[in-house]
Amino acid sequence: MANRSVVPFGPQHPVLPEPIHLDLVLEDEKIVEAIPKIGYVHRGLEKLVEKRDFNDFVYIAERTCGICSFMHGMGYVEAMERIFDAEIPPRAKYLRTIWCEMSRIHSHLLWLGLLADGFGFEALFYQCWRMREKVLDMFEEATGGRVIFSVNKIGGVLKDMPKEMLAKFVHNFNEIEKELKDLTEVFLTDYSVESRLRGVGILTRDDAIRLGAAGPMMRASGISIDTRSIGYAAYEDIDFDIVTSNDCDSYARCEVRIKEIFQSIEIIRQAVEKIPGGEISIDIKGNPKGEAFTRVEQPRGEAIYYCRANGTKFLERFRIRTPTFANLTPMLYTLKGAELADVPLLILTIDPCISCTER
Amino acid sequence: MATKVAKSPWLLHYDGSSCNGCDIEVLACLTPIYDVERFGIINTGNPKHADILLITGGINTQNKAVVEQLYSQMPEPKVVCAVGICACNGGVFKECYNIIGGVDKVIPVDVYVPGCAARPNAIIDGVVKALGVLEEKRKNMKGGAAE
Numbered sequence A: 001m002a003n004r005s006v007v008p009f010g011p012q013h014p015v016l017p018e019p020i021h022l023d024l025v026l027e028d029e030k031i032v033e034a035i036p037k038i039g040y041v042h043r044g045l046e047k048l049v050e051k052r053d054f055n056d057f058v059y060i061a062e063r064t065c066g067i068c069s070f071m072h073g074m075g076y077v078e079a080m081e082r083i084f085d086a087e088i089p090p091r092a093k094y095l096r097t098i099w100c101e102m103s104r105i106h107s108h109l110l111w112l113g114l115l116a117d118g119f120g121f122e123a124l125f126y127q128c129w130r131m132r133e134k135v136l137d138m139f140e141e142a143t144g145g146r147v148i149f150s151v152n153k154i155g156g157v158l159k160d161m162p163k164e165m166l167a168k169f170v171h172n173f174n175e176i177e178k179e180l181k182d183l184t185e186v187f188l189t190d191y192s193v194e195s196r197l198r199g200v201g202i203l204t205r206d207d208a209i210r211l212g213a214a215g216p217m218m219r220a221s222g223i224s225i226d227t228r229s230i231g232y233a234a235y236e237d238i239d240f241d242i243v244t245s246n247d248c249d250s251y252a253r254c255e256v257r258i259k260e261i262f263q264s265i266e267i268i269r270q271a272v273e274k275i276p277g278g279e280i281s282i283d284i285k286g287n288p289k290g291e292a293f294t295r296v297e298q299p300r301g302e303a304i305y306y307c308r309a310n311g312t313k314f315l316e317r318f319r320i321r322t323p324t325f326a327n328l329t330p331m332l333y334t335l336k337g338a339e340l341a342d343v344p345l346l347i348l349t350i351d352p353c354i355s356c357t358e359r
Numbered sequence B: 001m002a003t004k005v006a007k008s009p010w011l012l013h014y015d016g017s018s019c020n021g022c023d024i025e026v027l028a029c030l031t032p033i034y035d036v037e038r039f040g041i042i043n044t045g046n047p048k049h050a051d052i053l054l055i056t057g058g059i060n061t062q063n064k065a066v067v068e069q070l071y072s073q074m075p076e077p078k079v080v081c082a083v084g085i086c087a088c089n090g091g092v093f094k095e096c097y098n099i100i101g102g103v104d105k106v107i108p109v110d111v112y113v114p115g116c117a118a119r120p121n122a123i124i125d126g127v128v129k130a131l132g133v134l135e136e137k138r139k140n141m142k143g144g145a146a147e
């Protein structure tokens, strides 16, 4: 029998921006088992609903994760709006849609950069992050924040984007799209990139269903599910096809995410074209009572928000089910039988967001 | 702060229990727009090579030991820079049951960078301040630093 050894991986590791610990049981260079230990980022955020009133909690919900902060805030306020049975103005819905897609673009570019860094292609990493800065600049212009925006409120949004700004953003995104085409070339056709991604971390369609994968991880295994198609914010009025791939490997995950950036740009164009005028928020009065669920498609997959209110200023329970949590099991599955050198890559391909998983 | 940077200080970044907001801003400092590498600053993954420890996020019961260990593995002189209000004193998560508080609850902190999220400009400012502290510490080290 080959030699067995256990290699600890993390919580502090050069390729991981966030702490996660794995005990890798190796047989020579092959992984036979990966035992995770998580909880380094656990804060106990959900329980804060008992200390912050439901209006203030928007700001806490946003800080569940700094990468999809807008969507976390939105998931929470949409759940609260359901409890209040409030119909928010259409313009607010469209603004939310636009900001959601901008978040997706910035998150996917961030991931592409980290992936490039993961297989040692520094120049590519820099290119992705340089482009991402352009999206952040737009966010800053529109909301005042680079990563945490605080523009959601229960009943709508706090800031409007004037027509000129929207037109300018569309123009900027057209530019980004052009540049992105060059990057796509590299990610999808460069032989050295391909040799690191092709056939690595296979997750078949059946396994993806059995293990409950979410988001691009699932869509890269040929399953066409996207929460945006059930329609929240203004997605009902928007035309888009769900991006999938049947390759089931790391290359497919990369492909799906790149194509989703183009898709997001297209959604922004549509939204800007269709956005109606009018108010951006309504007043909400009284205290909430009842419970509600919402589902939001985040860059990493589907997130579920649950709120239960008892008629006081403080909620009784708030709960988030995050996409990374769903993707951890498939990740551990793909790690089994992989080479030690591929571990960072395999962890990266689920696009882990530990801070929202552990909250 | 001196007008020139005499040595190339290396950074070690650790994410305590941050929401990622400050984290990605720290990474953004390393990328073309902000680019701290032009000062010779490199982000290393190895505490034994690092001069400056950048910590984002507060301390909780799980990561306390990790932070202490990273700090103890860094060679003297070393500087700790707490990035973001979470790392400074717990920030919005201060009242969470699992948060002990800011980084200074477990290791000495030399530079505090405020903001939620801390902006890259502020982080670079903090790092530059940390360079001054590092220089100071080097001078004060017994026997002086080998020049």
Ligand code: SF4
Pocket (backbone or CB within 6 Å): A063, A066, A148, B017, B018, B019, B020, B021, B022, B023, B056, B057, B083, B084, B085, B086, B087, B091, B092, B115, B116, B117, B118
């Ligand atoms: S200071 Fe704010 S942005 Fe930074 S980690 Fe804490 S909550 Fe997140």
